[in-house]
Amino acid sequence: MAAVFAVLTLWLFRRSGYPDDLASWWIAASLVADGQAHAIYAVDTTDFASYTGEAWAQQAELIRDVSPYPHPYVHIPLVAYVLSPLTHIMSFSTFATLGSAISGACIVVIVAASISLFTRSAPSTSALWLGSVALWLCAASQMSITLGQSSPFIYATIAMALALSERRPVIAGVLIGIAALIKITPVALIVVLVGFASRRRAGLVGLAVVSAGAVLTLLLVDNAVITAWRDTIAWMNSHTLAVPINASLDSLFAERTTLEVQVEAVPGTPAAATVLNGLYVLLVGLGLVLLMGTQSRYKCEISAVAILLVATSVSGVVWLHYGLVAFLPIAGVLILHRRYWVLGVLLLAYQPLGGHFVDMDTTPGALQWAPLALLVIPTVLLVVGEIMRSEGVSFRSVWRGMLAEIGGRPAPAPASAATPVPAAAPTPRPSAARPSASRPRYRRSGRPAESPPRRARR
Known part of the structure; x- marks a missing residue:
């Protein structure tokens, strides 16, 4: 099935793809291979969608026929160093083609892992087909394929890691560690996995992978490059990327001062966005x-998914293709709570409501906040729905539940609790005595069953 969607994705990419996101990876890797690693961070501070520097411009010109508008590179330096050998053995066109095929296969992985996460079993073929088709057709997936985004790979890695965290902790830890080295958000999931005793081994392995990546970065990457990366991240955190396709609260409340640039970087963060994001984090955290005070058997799964979605929602950037990760909480609500009306939220995932918003005149049917709502609504329904399934949640049950999840065994019962008395075994009902094997069995006629017929005795 993954091969089928890989071929479909290749077909779509060949028709309408311009891998500007993958171009940033390729250009950074090419600069490292050419000994110009100091130039990989060249973000234009006036337009985040553009780049600066002669070295970057020269590399961008070499792939202009495949990617006309390459995005700037903002990932950790190690990613560029790892990819740099590929620039010697293949062209960018081949690299982009392989990336699109991997993205198509990752759509199936996201669906399969999301279903397995909440069923703890392999998904049925029909459910996998239906979910994969639905996810592949959504606006987030189409945008990822068209721009050559890395989101399908990252979210597939995260979903697979969560699904395998209990049964295959080492594999899960490696996967979540790789995702955390590419994107910062999965680091929060490592903390979640370490906090749950049943998933702690996976979290520790993930922490080891991230630590190894940090050590490798210090050994391979020059200090000036690391400093440039830190400065780039600090600059992004101190500015709001105001553009219609950014559905974050920061962008929604930001006031653009010029329309001449594609992605304007507005200094600071709107106060209203900070307050609303804080309230959202507080409510989901509560x-x-x-x-923890419920009898749910999916506390770790729900906590991990909720924290991942919250971290994505409150960040300063919520691109349209981030909507791929919404499949996780939607699958949880459908499987655990059987609330099929939640499928109504999918209206925000498809055209026209969930399409690429430009402005009210160009895209009158699209909603700028649709990607954000697609992340928030299923997350709230997943957490609240699981709490409502249980009764009698109290401070004591919450405390005991937290101790049980952290320690891996039930917390001791309170001292005031009465010791339960085992119920008396029910008295067995009298039954007819069965014939002993040492005594002869008798038929209805009254003679022994083993005795010969009377005529024979005569």
Whole structure:
């Protein structure tokens, strides 16, 4: 099935793809291979969608026929160093083609891992087909394929890691560690996995992978390059990327001063966005605390998904293709709570409501906040729905539940609790005595069953 969607993705990419996101990876890797690693961070501070520097411009010109508008590189330096050998053995066109095929296969992985996460079993073929088709057709997936985004690979890695975290902790830890080295958000999931005793081994392995990546970065990468990366991240955190396709609260409340640039970087963060993001984090955090006091068997799964979605929602950047990760909480609500009306939120994932918003005149049917709502609504429904399934949640049950999840065994019962008395075994009902094997069995006629017929005795 993954091969089928890989071929479909290749077909779509060949028709309408311009891998500007993958181009940033390729240009950074090429600069490292050419000994110009100091030039990989060249973000234009006036337009985040553009780049600066002669070295970057020269590399961009070499792939102009495949990617006309390459994005700037903002990932950790290690990614560029790892990819640099590929620039010697293949062209960018081949690299982009392989990337699109991998993205298509990752769509199936996201669906399969999301279903397995909440069923703890392999998904049925029909469910896998239906989910894969639905996810592949959504606006987030189409945008990822068209721009050559890395989001399908990252979210597939995360979903697979969560699904395998209990049964295959080493594999899960390696996967989540790789995702955390590419994107910062999965680091929060490592903390979650370490906090749950049943998933702690996976979290520790993930922490080891991230630590190894940090050590490798210090050994391979020049200090000036590391400093440039830190400065780039600090600059991004101190500015709001105001553009219609950015559905974050920061961008929604930001006031653009010029329309001449594609992605304007507005200094600071709107106060309203900070307050609303803080309230959202507080409410979901309170819900996860109450979840510990329930009898749910999916506390870790729900906590991990909720924290991942919250971290994505409150960040300064919520691109349209981030909507891929919404499949995780939607699958949880459908499988655990059987609330099929949640499928109504999928209206925000498809055209026209969930399409690429430009402005009210160009795209009148699209909603700028649709990607953000697609992340928030299923997350709230997943957490609240699981809490409502349980009764009698109290401070004591929450405390005991937290101790049980952290320690891996049930917390001791309170001292005031009465010791349960085992129920008396029910008195067995009298039954007819069965014939002993040492005594002869008798038929209805009254003679022994083993005795010969009377005529024979005569």
